[in-house]
Amino acid sequence: xxxxxxxxxxxxxxxxxxxxxxxxxxxxxxxxxxxxxxxxxxxxxxxxxxxxxxxxxxxxxxxxxxxxxxxxxxxxxxxxxxxxxxxxxxxxxxxxxxxxxxxxxxxxxxxxxxxxxxxxxxxxxxxxxxxxxxxxxxxxxxxxxxxxxxxxxxxxxxxxxxxxxxxxxxxxxxxxxxxxxxxxxxxxxxxxxxxxxxxxxxxxxxxxxxxxxxxxxxxxxxxxxxxxxxxxxxxxxxxxxxxxxxxxxxxxxxxxxxxxxxxxxxxxxxxxxxxxxxxxxxxxxxxxxxxxxxxxxxxxxxxxxxxxxxxxxxxxxxxxxxxxxxxxxxxxxxxxxxxxxxxxxxxxxxxxxxxxxxx
Ligand code: MN
Ligand code: MN
Numbered sequence: 001x002x003x004x005x006x007x008x009x010x011x012x013x014x015x016x017x018x019x020x021x022x023x024x025x026x027x028x029x030x031x032x033x034x035x036x037x038x039x040x041x042x043x044x045x046x047x048x049x050x051x052x053x054x055x056x057x058x059x060x061x062x063x064x065x066x067x068x069x070x071x072x073x074x075x076x077x078x079x080x081x082x083x084x085x086x087x088x089x090x091x092x093x094x095x096x097x098x099x100x101x102x103x104x105x106x107x108x109x110x111x112x113x114x115x116x117x118x119x120x121x122x123x124x125x126x127x128x129x130x131x132x133x134x135x136x137x138x139x140x141x142x143x144x145x146x147x148x149x150x151x152x153x154x155x156x157x158x159x160x161x162x163x164x165x166x167x168x169x170x171x172x173x174x175x176x177x178x179x180x181x182x183x184x185x186x187x188x189x190x191x192x193x194x195x196x197x198x199x200x201x202x203x204x205x206x207x208x209x210x211x212x213x214x215x216x217x218x219x220x221x222x223x224x225x226x227x228x229x230x231x232x233x234x235x236x237x238x239x240x241x242x243x244x245x246x247x248x249x250x251x252x253x254x255x256x257x258x259x260x261x262x263x264x265x266x267x268x269x270x271x272x273x274x275x276x277x278x279x280x281x282x283x284x285x286x287x288x289x290x291x292x293x294x295x296x297x298x299x300x301x302x303x304x305x306x307x308x309x310x311x312x313x314x315x316x317x318x319x320x321x322x323x324x325x326x327x328x329x330x331x332x333x334x335x336x337x338x339x340x341x342x343x344x345x346x347x348x349x350x351x352x353x354x355x356x357x358x359x
Contacts, residue, residue, distance in 0.1 A: 003130065004030050004046065010126055012048045017094030019046045019123050020112060023103040025297050026127050027054070028225050033067045035060045041081045041108065045089070055085055082111045092116050098123035128302050131294075133316040138226065138296065139340050142318060145186075145228035146338065146349025148221040152177050153232055153352050156191060156217050160236060160359040166191040166204040177221055186220035186227035186299050197233070197332030200289060200324055212237040214247065214331060215359075220299060227299050229320055230350040231336035234357045243331045246283070247356050250333040253277035253323040254354070257291060258337070261321070261346035267309040274323045275307075283325050292320040295338045317341045 001009070007030065011019055021027050021044040028034035035042060035056065042056040054064055054072045061074030073088060075081045086092070092115055099112065101122040112120075134142065155176040159169050169191045177185065192202045194210035209215060215236050220229040233247060257274035271291040278287045290306035293299075295318050303311050305319055322336030339348035 004052065006130065007126065008046055008048060011046070011098060014096070014121075016096040016098050016121060017048050017118070018116065019098040020044070020104075021046070021100060021123070021127075022108060023100050023127075026100060026103070029127075029131060029297055031068050033064050034225055035064070040077075041075070041111075043085070043108075047091075048094075050090065053088060055081070055088070082114060086115050089115070094118045096121050098126070100124050100127065131296055132302050133314060134296060134318050134340060135316070139316070139318070141224050141226040142228070142296070142338070142340070142349050145221055145223040145226045146230070146351075148177070148180070148182055148223055149219060149228035149230045149350050150352050151180065152182075152185075152189075152219050152221055153217050153230065156219070157234065157357070157359065160209060160215065160234070162209055162211055162236075165206045165208050166193055166196070167206055169209075170204055173219065182221045182223065184222050186222045186229060190216070190218040192216045192218075192332065193236075195329050195332070197334075198326045198328050198330060199332065200326050200334070202332070209236055212239055214239055214243055214333060216332060216334060218334065218336065225297055227295060227297070228349060229295055229299050229336065229338055230352065231322060231324075231334045232352055232354070232357075233333045233335060234359055236359050238358075244356060246325050246327070246331050247333050249278060249281045249283060250323055250325050250335055251354055251356075253287075254321055254335045254337075257321045257323070258339070258346055258348065261313065261341060262344050263313055263315050263341055265313055267303050267305045267311045267313065268307050270313070270321070271306050271309075274321070278323060278325060283327070286325045286327050287323060288326065289324065292322055292338075294319045313341050315341050315343055321346075 027044045040057045045053040052070045058074030064072045095118045097116045102124040156173045159172040170189045194213040196202045197216040216233045218231040253274040260273040292305035294301040318340045320338045324334035326332045337348040
C-alpha cells in the first residue's frame with residue numbers, strides 16, 4: 001500500500017474526512033514531489049471520500065504534474081490562492097480536518113479556517129509515526145546518502161593542512177561534492193579545530209588548523225530527498241595522551257551503543273549504554289546532549305535516543321549514535337554514525353574508519 005493510501009486509511013479509522021499537508025518534506029514523503037515554495041502557498045489535500053489535490057505556485061505545476069498521478073492546480077501571484085482553493089473543492093464540511101500543527105503558520109491556518117467548517121485535529125503525530133519505520137527503499141536511499149558523506153569527509157581529510165583554516169576545508173568539501181553532482185549538503189558543514197571543537201555547536205571560522213590537536217568534521221549530504229549525518233574526529237600532528245584518552249573513551253561509548261542496539265531495547269537504554277562508558281571514565285558531565293536523533297528525509301526526526309524515551313526499538317527505525325565529550329577550552333570529540341535497526345542488530349550508513357586517524 002502506498003504511503004498516501006496508508007495515511008488515508010488511518011484518517012478514515014479516526015473519522016477524519018480531510019487532511020491538509022503544508023510541510024514540503026511531508027508532501028515529498030507522500031508524493032515523491034519536492035519543492036520549497038518559500039513564502040508562497042503549497043498544500044496537499046487528502047480526502048477520505050475523493051481524490052487528492054496538490055495546490056501550489058504555477059511555476060512548479062508542470063514539474064509536479066510529471067510526478068504525481070492526481071490533480072495538480074497552480075496559482076499565479078496575482079490570484080487569491082484561498083479563493084481559488086475554495087472554488088476547487090466540491091465539499092468542505094468535514095467533521096474533522098487534520099493539519100500539521102508543528103508546521104502550519106497562523107496565516108495559513110486562518111486561510112484554512114475560511115475554507116473548512118469542521119474541527120481541526122493534529123496530523124503531526126500520525127506523520128511522525130509513519131516516518132518512524134523506514135521501508136527497504138528508504139533504507140537504500142539512506143545508504144546512498146551515507147556513502148556520499150563518506151566521500152565528503154574523505155575530501156576533508158585530503159585537504160587537512162596547517163596552512164588551511166576551518167572554512168577553507170569546508171569550501172573544498174562542498175566544492176568536491178558539487179562536482180560529484182550532489183545538490184546540497186544536508187546542513188551547514190562543520191570543521192572545528194582544537195578548542196573550537198570543545199563547543200558542541202561551535203561555529204567554523206577562519207581559525208588555522210592547530211597542530212598536535214584534534215580536528216572535528218560533522219557533515220551530511222542530501223540525495224534523492226534523504227539525508228546523511230556523520231561526525232569524525234581525527235588527529236593532526238601528535239595530540240597529547242589526554243586528548244587521545246578522551247577520543248578512545250568516546251569511541252568505546254559509541255561502539256558499545258552500536259553493539260547494544262537491537263529490536264526490543266528502548267531508546268533510553270541505548271543512550272544509557274553509551275553514557276555509562278563516559279560516566280565510568282569520569283567525564284559524564286561533559287557529554288551534555290542526547291545520544292542520537294532519528295534521520296530520514298530530515299536530519300532530525302523521531303526517534304530521539306535519550307533518557308526518558310521508553311520507545312521500544314523496532315526493525316527499520318533509523319537514527320544517529322553520536323556520543324561526544326566536550327571539555328571547555330581543552331578538547332572536543334564526537335563520533336557519529338547513523339544507521340538502521342535490523343532483525344537482530346544495527347547497521348550503519350557511514351563506513352569511514354573510527355580508530356584515531358593521524359594527519
Ligand atoms: Mn546528528
Ligand atoms: Mn552531525
